[in-house]
Amino acid sequence: MSRRLALLHCATLAALPSLAWAQTARPATTARPARLAPQLRIVIPANPGGGWDQTGRALGASLLQAGLAEQIDYENVGGKGGTLGLAHFADKYSGDSNALLVGGMVMVGAVALQKPRVDLSHVRPVARLTSDYLVVVVPAQSPIKSTRDLVAALRQDLKSVPIAGGSAGGVDHMFAGVLVRAAKAAPDALVYRPHASGADVVAALLKGDAVVGISGYSEVSEALGQGTLRAIGVSARRPVFGLPTFRDQGLDAEMANWRGVFAGRDIPAARVAEWAGALEYTAAQEPWQKALHKNRWESAWLTGKDLSEFIELSQTTASVMAYLLKLKS
Structure with missing residues (x-):
């Protein structure tokens, strides 16, 4: 192992408890925000039926029931651990203030392994929603x-x-x-x-x-x-x-997953903040809480600077683990 990877390895192992076992967090109950837009889009970088699809559609339904939109359009673009959907979103919706991309640790790992043309620097994190x-x-x-x-x-x-x-x-x-x-x-x-x-x-x-x-x-x-x-x-x-x-x-093996949503890289910071506020309100409401219970997800609410730092740590962890575990694409 190179000196740089060895240092990353040590740093990552020291930080892993906070990454993999982030304390369960619930969104605060806030006043109902203004409607985001009549029509919103959620891009799901996976085929129908999987965890990201379940998350995206449950979130869309909750946004509708919270009165924050009148229509949600879903777009499934599966393949390569979400990196195809990530590239599609970055290429088509980078400046669309009414579009979100579902993602999470699976996508982080796929980016670390594949090193694709489009990575997470091409989107803006909005909120971490669940842990599984x-x-x-x-x-x-x-x-x-x-x-x-x-x-x-x-x-x-x-x-x-x-x-x-x-x-x-x-x-x-x-x-x-x-x-x-x-x-x-x-x-x-x-x-x-x-x-x-x-x-x-x-x-x-x-x-x-x-x-x-x-x-x-x-x-x-x-x-x-x-x-x-x-x-x-x-x-x-x-x-x-x-x-x-x-x-x-008797086997020392444990790991947690997380899922969240991202916005286009070129949308204004003020719009990202509006999305975060709307999602925080939505995540505190009964429809989303029922989705958590039904799917056995844990609430893992995180946004802002803490979320950005969390994702940076996730990326470092994925790179080191891909090296140590000799993962192959």
């Missing part, structure tokens, strides 16, 4: 029934245990690397199969295209309820969703 945890699942008929079984399989022949998850470089991919390292298997042998949505991860497992899957709880909960998938553990520090943590099962 990852669930590791296997088909119901799998011989892997516990974390101990998973560790044994990873150590015995890692190449024969393909792992399905979200886009390359994203939080699912990072957590796959964390699991492999925690199991003391060689990261170089990791077979990671990226997919555009959690629904695709579930389908890959049920078709036998992967042995293990990683996704957010909201994206696998239906299959778990139907009994077609079985959960091995959750990436949280404490049990959630009625599932045990990996730490409680």
Whole structure:
């Protein structure tokens, strides 16, 4: 490791608790702001059905019910961990004051891995909305029934245990690397199969295209309820969703995800502030609170300077982890 990466590694590890386990924050209850515009647009850099799609559409519905718009247009542009949607948004809506882009840690990781032409410097962060945890699942008929079984399989022949998850470089991919390292298997042998949505991860497992899957709880909960998938553990520090943590099962593996929204780089700072105020009001209202409960998301409200610093730390973390875990696009 180069001296620069070594320094980044040390700094990142020191800061990881504040990044991955940011204290759950709820938006303040504020007075109802003025309507943003009759028509708003939310660009979702993923296919329908995944976590970003759920977040974007729940946010749009909440904005409508809060009376801050009369119509929301949704635009799904999936692929490459959100970087295709990011480029589309930056190219088409950079100066559009009525458009938002959904994003989060998955996009940060994809940018770190792919180093695309358009990165997060081409958009302006508005608000972090939610935090989520990852669930590791296997088909119901799998011989892997516990974390101990998973560790044994990873150590015995890692190449024969393909792992399905979200886009390359994203939080699912990072957590796959964390699991492999925690199991003391060689990261170089990791077979990671990226997919555009959690629904695709579930389908890959049920078709036998992967042995293990990683996704957010909201994206696998239906299959778990139907009994077609079985959960091995959750990436949280404490049990959630009625599932045990990996730490409680003797494996030092934990990670959190986050999702938020961005605006065009060329819109005025005053408009970013208007968006932040409107979203803070909306996030405190009952429709959004119901969406949090339904999808098992935790409120992780953050905006302004604190959000900018948080995203900078996220980017450093993603770059270092991609290097240490030898992640490949």
